[in-house]
Amino acid sequence: MDKKRNIIQVYAIIVNVVAIIAFLISVTSLVSALIDRNEPLYTSSYNDADLSSFEKYKLDVLNSTNKDASYVPDDDAILKMYEDAKVEKINKVDHQSFRTIVVSGLIIGFCIILFAFHWGLVKKYSI
Numbered sequence: 001m002d003k004k005r006n007i008i009q010v011y012a013i014i015v016n017v018v019a020i021i022a023f024l025i026s027v028t029s030l031v032s033a034l035i036d037r038n039e040p041l042y043t044s045s046y047n048d049a050d051l052s053s054f055e056k057y058k059l060d061v062l063n064s065t066n067k068d069a070s071y072v073p074d075d076d077a078i079l080k081m082y083e084d085a086k087v088e089k090i091n092k093v094d095h096q097s098f099r100t101i102v103v104s105g106l107i108i109g110f111c112i113i114l115f116a117f118h119w120g121l122v123k124k125y126s127i
Contacts, residue, residue: 012121
């Protein structure tokens, strides 16, 4: 009986450690998603143009069109492209951050339940 009690305690402690690690990782993802949701234009994307200002976006577009000089858009076309890219980026970041918030919240809730149950096992089988 004493060996069984020790095995249950070791199991419960291991599960608690795993739950704590998963909890900390999920909290980090949740905080990151909340920060991204507040400033969607400043989230890191390696392949997107800089949308922090129209001037930076215009410079990126003009630099990319220098390679293909057959068409150079005017300011109105670039402004329309900038507004469309900005709306798309905001929608994309909102969706991704909402998904991360929901998934991280579910994992955090599961970790709390898992930890509480197994902490009860540790207490129940303690000597």
